[in-house]
Amino acid sequence: MKLKVKDVDIATKGVQIVILHQSDAEKLDIYHLDRIRITKGKRTTIAIVNIAESEKLVPKNCIGLFEEVLDVLKARDGSTVNIKLEKKPESIEYIKEKLDGKKLDYAKLKQIIEDIIDNKLTDIELTTFVTSYYIHSSNMQEIADLTKAMINTGEKINFGKKPIVDLHSIGGVPNNRTTMIVVPILIAAGYKFPKTSSRAITSPAGTADTMEVLCSVKHTIPRLKKIVKDVGGFIVWGGSVNLAPADDRIIQIERPLSIDSEAQMLASIMAKKASVGSSHLLLEIPVGQETKVKTQSKAQHLKRMFKSLGRKIGIKVMCIITDGNEPIGNGIGPVLEAKDVLYILSNDVRGPSDLKNKSLMIAGDLLHFVGCSNGRKKAKEILESGKAMIAFMNIVKAQGGKPLNANELKLGNYQYTVTAKKDGYISGFENLGIARIARIAGAPRDKKAGMFLHKHAGDKVKKREPVFTIYSKNKIKLDFAIETLKKTKIYSLRCRR
Amino acid sequence: MKLKVKDVDIATKGVQIVILHQSDAEKLDIYHLDRIRITKGKRTTIAIVNIAESEKLVPKNCIGLFEEVLDVLKARDGSTVNIKLEKKPESIEYIKEKLDGKKLDYAKLKQIIEDIIDNKLTDIELTTFVTSYYIHSSNMQEIADLTKAMINTGEKINFGKKPIVDLHSIGGVPNNRTTMIVVPILIAAGYKFPKTSSRAITSPAGTADTMEVLCSVKHTIPRLKKIVKDVGGFIVWGGSVNLAPADDRIIQIERPLSIDSEAQMLASIMAKKASVGSSHLLLEIPVGQETKVKTQSKAQHLKRMFKSLGRKIGIKVMCIITDGNEPIGNGIGPVLEAKDVLYILSNDVRGPSDLKNKSLMIAGDLLHFVGCSNGRKKAKEILESGKAMIAFMNIVKAQGGKPLNANELKLGNYQYTVTAKKDGYISGFENLGIARIARIAGAPRDKKAGMFLHKHAGDKVKKREPVFTIYSKNKIKLDFAIETLKKTKIYSLRCRR
Numbered sequence: 001m002k003l004k005v006k007d008v009d010i011a012t013k014g015v016q017i018v019i020l021h022q023s024d025a026e027k028l029d030i031y032h033l034d035r036i037r038i039t040k041g042k043r044t045t046i047a048i049v050n051i052a053e054s055e056k057l058v059p060k061n062c063i064g065l066f067e068e069v070l071d072v073l074k075a076r077d078g079s080t081v082n083i084k085l086e087k088k089p090e091s092i093e094y095i096k097e098k099l100d101g102k103k104l105d106y107a108k109l110k111q112i113i114e115d116i117i118d119n120k121l122t123d124i125e126l127t128t129f130v131t132s133y134y135i136h137s138s139n140m141q142e143i144a145d146l147t148k149a150m151i152n153t154g155e156k157i158n159f160g161k162k163p164i165v166d167l168h169s170i171g172g173v174p175n176n177r178t179t180m181i182v183v184p185i186l187i188a189a190g191y192k193f194p195k196t197s198s199r200a201i202t203s204p205a206g207t208a209d210t211m212e213v214l215c216s217v218k219h220t221i222p223r224l225k226k227i228v229k230d231v232g233g234f235i236v237w238g239g240s241v242n243l244a245p246a247d248d249r250i251i252q253i254e255r256p257l258s259i260d261s262e263a264q265m266l267a268s269i270m271a272k273k274a275s276v277g278s279s280h281l282l283l284e285i286p287v288g289q290e291t292k293v294k295t296q297s298k299a300q301h302l303k304r305m306f307k308s309l310g311r312k313i314g315i316k317v318m319c320i321i322t323d324g325n326e327p328i329g330n331g332i333g334p335v336l337e338a339k340d341v342l343y344i345l346s347n348d349v350r351g352p353s354d355l356k357n358k359s360l361m362i363a364g365d366l367l368h369f370v371g372c373s374n375g376r377k378k379a380k381e382i383l384e385s386g387k388a389m390i391a392f393m394n395i396v397k398a399q400g401g402k403p404l405n406a407n408e409l410k411l412g413n414y415q416y417t418v419t420a421k422k423d424g425y426i427s428g429f430e431n432l433g434i435a436r437i438a439r440i441a442g443a444p445r446d447k448k449a450g451m452f453l454h455k456h457a458g459d460k461v462k463k464r465e466p467v468f469t470i471y472s473k474n475k476i477k478l479d480f481a482i483e484t485l486k487k488t489k490i491y492s493l494r495c496r497r
Numbered sequence: 498m499k500l501k502v503k504d505v506d507i508a509t510k511g512v513q514i515v516i517l518h519q520s521d522a523e524k525l526d527i528y529h530l531d532r533i534r535i536t537k538g539k540r541t542t543i544a545i546v547n548i549a550e551s552e553k554l555v556p557k558n559c560i561g562l563f564e565e566v567l568d569v570l571k572a573r574d575g576s577t578v579n580i581k582l583e584k585k586p587e588s589i590e591y592i593k594e595k596l597d598g599k600k601l602d603y604a605k606l607k608q609i610i611e612d613i614i615d616n617k618l619t620d621i622e623l624t625t626f627v628t629s630y631y632i633h634s635s636n637m638q639e640i641a642d643l644t645k646a647m648i649n650t651g652e653k654i655n656f657g658k659k660p661i662v663d664l665h666s667i668g669g670v671p672n673n674r675t676t677m678i679v680v681p682i683l684i685a686a687g688y689k690f691p692k693t694s695s696r697a698i699t700s701p702a703g704t705a706d707t708m709e710v711l712c713s714v715k716h717t718i719p720r721l722k723k724i725v726k727d728v729g730g731f732i733v734w735g736g737s738v739n740l741a742p743a744d745d746r747i748i749q750i751e752r753p754l755s756i757d758s759e760a761q762m763l764a765s766i767m768a769k770k771a772s773v774g775s776s777h778l779l780l781e782i783p784v785g786q787e788t789k790v791k792t793q794s795k796a797q798h799l800k801r802m803f804k805s806l807g808r809k810i811g812i813k814v815m816c817i818i819t820d821g822n823e824p825i826g827n828g829i830g831p832v833l834e835a836k837d838v839l840y841i842l843s844n845d846v847r848g849p850s851d852l853k854n855k856s857l858m859i860a861g862d863l864l865h866f867v868g869c870s871n872g873r874k875k876a877k878e879i880l881e882s883g884k885a886m887i888a889f890m891n892i893v894k895a896q897g898g899k900p901l902n903a904n905e906l907k908l909g910n911y912q913y914t915v916t917a918k919k920d921g922y923i924s925g926f927e928n929l930g931i932a933r934i935a936r937i938a939g940a941p942r943d944k945k946a947g948m949f950l951h952k953h954a955g956d957k958v959k960k961r962e963p964v965f966t967i968y969s970k971n972k973i974k975l976d977f978a979i980e981t982l983k984k985t986k987i988y989s990l991r992c993r994r
Contacts, residue, residue, distance in 0.1 A: 008507075009553065009554060010505075010507065010554060011549070011550075011551065011553070011554065026942055029936065029942075031752065032749065033749075033752070033753050052508070053508075054508065056506065056508070056564075057506055057507060057508065067553075088753075092753070092754060095754065096754050096755070096756075099628060099631065099632065099754065099756065101632075122620075122753065123619070123620040123621050123624070124620050124624045124750055124753050124754070125753060125754060127620070127621045127624035127625055127628070128624055128628050128754055128756070131596060131624070131625050131628045131629060131632075132628060132632065134596065135596065135598070135628075135629065135632045135633070136632070252529065252530075253621055255528065255530070256530050256585075256589070256619065256621050256622055257589060257592065257593055257596065257621070257622060257625055258593070259593075259596065259625070439526065445523055445526075
């Protein structure tokens with residue numbers, strides 16, 4: 001059937017969509033969300049049909065093309081195209097199998113992941129995949145196949161000879177910016193550490209956001225290779241390299257319902273590590289009421305799963321289970337967290353000791369993991385000798401930043417400090433409450449926004465002594481954060497220990 | 498935040514959607530598919546956000562409104578509106594509970610169904626509900642609650658005193674147009690029979706499509722009440738009355754993956770029956786390789802489920818399990834099926850005996866079910882005396898048609914007859930193959946299109962004798978149907994029985 005093109009001036013950034021008038025759709029027995037093949041001269045593509053009931057957007061005998069389809073066909077308003085009904089991608093059959101509880105093999109999973117990346121699946125189809133995967137627990141073979149499918153459909157970067165060390169934390173703990181301390185310690189000890197990190201999704205700062213305070217976190221793959229060669233490693237935003245790209249689309253589906261599929265999490269984390277050739281991964285699993293992992297038994301289970309998946313795809317995994325109930329570090333928000341890191345690296349007394357000790361423990365364990373005897377002692381030596389700071393500054397320079405000290409980093413001009421209402425002890429902070437206030441103040445987009453904790457859990461506090469300070473560069477946002485404090489618990493105070 | 502309206506000239510026919518430029522979305526920490534409240538003067542509504550990366554469709558400081566949103570706000574291009582982030586509908590929490598395998602109570606199910614009808618849920622959220630419901634088997638209490646939620650969110654029509662009889666077939670058998678014979682027999686016997694039927698979705702004709710050959714199948718509720726009062730019953734398209742309206746939206750989600758949730762099917766069928774006040778329902782479950790129900794044990798299971806659900810919502814259910822392997826009747830397609838029905842009602846020898854016998858059995862069982870002794874004998878008397886034909890013609894007239902006889906119904910001018918290649922016996926027809934060819938020829942939209950079976954399973958056939966004829970009013974469609982015959986099996990021929 002020949003139809004006249006109408007440029008409807010809409011882009012999806014993804015799936016190719018066309019709009020048919022209902023009467024034309026009926027002629028070809030085409031339904032909403034069916035697929036059609038559209039041909040113009042030698043160019044051809046497959047798109048998903050939306051049906052218009054009125055002629056307002058797309059008149060009869062016309063076809064409304066979204067920008068993505070216009071581009072592929074090199075079509076424009078008034079061109080003529082030919083359409084015919086196209087069968088569904090095979091991957092839909094496989095998704096249906098998963099829905100019915102069957103295990104999928106590598107070939108089928110790879111086809112699904114490829115079709116996700118090529119934007120061939122609608123939200124309905126992809127949601128069915130995600131929820132089926134969530135409900136029908138996967139066995140390790142299937143998770144390994146999913147991981148391999150994700151690895152083999154994205155970029156793979158070869159940084160040369162092993163060992164290549166890596167670090168990942170399951171997340172949910174404010175600050176916890178250990179990565180920026182552990183990476184330079186390991187590099188100073190002579191190991192390659194190509195670290196890709198995430199930006200904050202629901203937290204006030206991710207490692208990539210914090211690193212971005214100091215230098216660019218987006219680099220091309222050839223540049224990344226050169227950086228590793230020159231300075232031993234980097235800390236960049238994973239989203240800027242195309243590692244396991246299906247992940248983003250899957251997360252987009254999981255977000256509205258906060259679906260948290262274990263198989264999907266395992267595959268997505270490990271695929272990204274495998275894509276940069278990591279040989280030794282230290283995985284931190286913080287356990288706490290307000291973190292992703294709430295119980296010790298869940299943490300132990302995840303530990304087994306990660307180690308087992310690592311064996312299947314050739315990554316040695318070491319897991320440490322940590323206490324995730326309290327924030328680690330003083331600052332929450334990109335600049336505040338960067339200051340904590342710089343204080344520790346420069347052995348400044350203002351460096352928070354909890355973050356320092358945790359980073360040394362992780363760096364030590366990682367050194368031990370790759371074969372150093374007395375890893376923790378070595379980590380401490382490297383940090384205290386200033387070698388870690390030098391390695392870190394080399395990274396910052398290699399990533400296009402200039403060396404700064406913590407005092408040079410400025411915070412938002414608008415501040416508000418909360419003081420203790422009575423004498424007592426801080427019995428604990430609330431991770432979610434802290435994250436919420438810091439985000440409302442503007443973090444992570446406003447890098448200078450966030451919250452500084454003057455006290456930690458267990459600290460003694462006197463009446464009118466500051467407990468925390470909120471920073472923002474925007475007065476309205478600060479006011480809204482203060483307003484929100486009324487209904488948000490940040491800490492608990494007890495009269496006696 | 499104040500934004501300027503841009504009319505983007507798109508309609509969804511459902512969910513309210515707005516488009517924000519990425520930079521504005523970032524300011525308010527709004528993500529793709531988040532919900533916002535939009536206010537213009539005293540008018541306010543909630544819509545789902547899509548995010549535009551370029552300024553082509555929606556520039557910064559503007560908000561693109563879909564037609565549905567413009568209508569509700571009485572806004573136009575250039576108006577100013579105020580937006581703020583809105584929390585998600587509560588039903589999303591309940592969908593999450595179902596995803597996690599919990600049972601939902603009536604109040605939660607009703608909230609979900611209401612939000613479905615009000616178009617408050619995105620495809621992702623609704624698909625999660627549908628797939629979770631599909632995977633996590635429901636208990637009878639939950640199915641009954643879902644059914645009640647569907648009943649209480651749609652129209653309910655009161656046709657007065659009981660008994661009110663009803664009939665439903667699970668489907669998948671070509672023709673099988675028993676309804677149009679059973680309804681007039683029961684009406685002639687003095688029972689009220691307000692029958693709502695479906696149109697074809699993937700078959701060549703539904704009862705509503707076939708009835709529409711003779712009269713209108715869309716009537717208002719006051720008109721339907723008058724028809725029942727005047728002539729005892731009707732046969733109309735269920736979609737024209739607003740019974741259990743959530744059903745359509747759910748089916749739209751199930752269609753792309755052919756998801757077939759038992760709980761959803763039970764609830765949707767029974768809610769529609771309850772909405773018209775049915776007291777006695779005869780349910781036919783055809784079992785066959787190419788029907789919805791493939792095994793006897795599945796049929797027995799469904800029988801128990803329907804009877805049990807009936808008890809919970811106050812409908813007496815009688816189930817008959819029939820052989821669904823072969824088409825019932827000679828014609829497939831609206832006009833061809835109407836002809837079969839009219840031949841039988843007028844006791845013409847051209848009436849297919851299989852359809853006649855099956856209709857008499859069902860009518861007899863239904864009569865027996867409502868208390869008539871010797872129901873089958875009575876059904877036969879009513880049909881053969883011509884009383885059923887009179888009752889049927891009264892319905893046709895009441896629904897705005899004029900009485901016709903079978904010979905007056907014309908078929909598509911383009912025909913193609915397939916003859917036997919050798920002597921033998923027809924060992925069977927293929928339901929799916931028949932449906933496919935009849936649809937390609939144009940059925941059900943082309944009412945005159947379809948397939949006529951000259952022979953039935955078990956019939957002797959001689960070389961060059963006609964086996965079936967395809968009809969279409971469109972030469973191209975007929976050619977395509979003939980082309981498709983090459984790769985589509987319609988019947989099997991054996992040399993000996």
